[in-house]
Amino acid sequence: MIDLRSDTVTLPSEGMRKAMADAEVGDDVYGEDPTVNRLQEYAAELLEKEAALLLPTGTMANLAAFLSQTRPGDAVILSEGAHPYHYESGNLAMVGGLMTRTVTDPFGKMTADQVAALVVQADDPHYAHTTLVSIENTTNRGGGAYYQHGEIEGIGRLCRERGLRLHCDGARLFNAAAAANMEARFLVQPCDTVCFCLSKGLGAPAGSLLLGDRETIHRALRFRKMLGGGMRQAGILAAAGLYALEHHVDDLADDHRRARRLRTALEGEGVRFTLPSPTNILYIEVDDAARVVRELREREVRVLPHGARRVRAVFHRDVDDAATEKAVEAFKEVLGKGAASA
Numbered sequence: 001m002i003d004l005r006s007d008t009v010t011l012p013s014e015g016m017r018k019a020m021a022d023a024e025v026g027d028d029v030y031g032e033d034p035t036v037n038r039l040q041e042y043a044a045e046l047l048e049k050e051a052a053l054l055l056p057t058g059t060m061a062n063l064a065a066f067l068s069q070t071r072p073g074d075a076v077i078l079s080e081g082a083h084p085y086h087y088e089s090g091n092l093a094m095v096g097g098l099m100t101r102t103v104t105d106p107f108g109k110m111t112a113d114q115v116a117a118l119v120v121q122a123d124d125p126h127y128a129h130t131t132l133v134s135i136e137n138t139t140n141r142g143g144g145a146y147y148q149h150g151e152i153e154g155i156g157r158l159c160r161e162r163g164l165r166l167h168c169d170g171a172r173l174f175n176a177a178a179a180a181n182m183e184a185r186f187l188v189q190p191c192d193t194v195c196f197c198l199s200k201g202l203g204a205p206a207g208s209l210l211l212g213d214r215e216t217i218h219r220a221l222r223f224r225k226m227l228g229g230g231m232r233q234a235g236i237l238a239a240a241g242l243y244a245l246e247h248h249v250d251d252l253a254d255d256h257r258r259a260r261r262l263r264t265a266l267e268g269e270g271v272r273f274t275l276p277s278p279t280n281i282l283y284i285e286v287d288d289a290a291r292v293v294r295e296l297r298e299r300e301v302r303v304l305p306h307g308a309r310r311v312r313a314v315f316h317r318d319v320d321d322a323a324t325e326k327a328v329e330a331f332k333e334v335l336g337k338g339a340a341s342a
């Protein structure tokens with residue numbers, strides 16, 4: 001089965017499993033897991049932030065970032081397509097007591113001007129005060145779009161001028177870095193906090209890192225505990241994360257190349273794409289998503305339906321060139337000019 005539903009389906013590689021088996025571990029809730037500590041130091045150095053914290057998931061990393069930099073009753077600005085707005089069970093409202101103000105954009109991005117138009121800081125009891133802005137890089141619902149450095153700088157400048165905190169949900173930060181052809185540390189330089197996932201294209205079984213200044217990360221540590229994210233001998237996961245950062249980052253560009261290969265082949269068949277797919281995520285317009293999912297599955301290719309007329313295909317390290325070619329053929333059969341009902 002060629003599983004293109006998500007890059008979260010990646011399985012730990014052999015080298016990763018060995019690194020996990022050999023990991024030196026301790027109780028991380030006491031701060032005594034040497035491998036977790038090593039991963040956190042490594043990540044902080046890599047992204048040039050003062051401190052880092054390992055959390056079990058991207059959802060918890062985002063939530064800890066929001067909780068550490070806001071108070072209940074504050075307003076936060078993010079894209080309408082942003083993962084915390086769409087896919088995190090309403091945790092910003094339920095757990096954070098936060099109001100959201102959203103920017104609508106097909107690519108899931110925001111400009112400094114769009115953010116500026118939503119900031120409310122008036123000393124007027126009618127309004128919730130805006131205290132945090134969150135960008136997503138790359139965007140999930142926006143077709144894997146990424147920010148150019150200058151775009152983030154613009155938002156960062158605005159946030160500094162208005163005394164707002166800037167968070168980056170970089171679940172796929174290293175995909176953004178590969179696409180922008182820029183080291184990730186530059187892309188997050190304007191951000192107060194950033195999180196990235198080890199468990200997506202990087203191939204680790206679980207884990208996300210949240211990074212920022214020492215004080216914020218210290219606050220996040222308390223929220224991680226509060227949310228039940230203290231993981232004891234988490235060095236087994238940290239070893240996978242270290243392995244991923246040391247061995248898997250450079251492979252992300254291949255995922256982008258394979259996504260392009262499928263897109264180009266399907267465009268040649270007249271298939272429509274309403275979003276660009278500059279990284280590893282493709283949204284493909286179809287006549288009937290349920291049919292396409294079913295018929296692809298019969299050809300051993302799995303994709304996700306995304307509404308009635310769109311499917312999502314995500315490339316990742318467990319789909320190599322040969323599998324990509326098989327997927328291209330299956331898609332052509334199901335969607336191409338020759339397909340019975342396409």
Ligand SMILES: Cc1ncc(COP(=O)(O)O)c(C=O)c1O
Pocket residue numbers: 056057058059060062083084136138139140169171172197199208
């Ligand atoms: C952009 C983005 N942010 C956050 C997350 C949450 O990550 P997790 O599934 O580890 O909670 C995801 C997961 O797909 C994501 O795509």
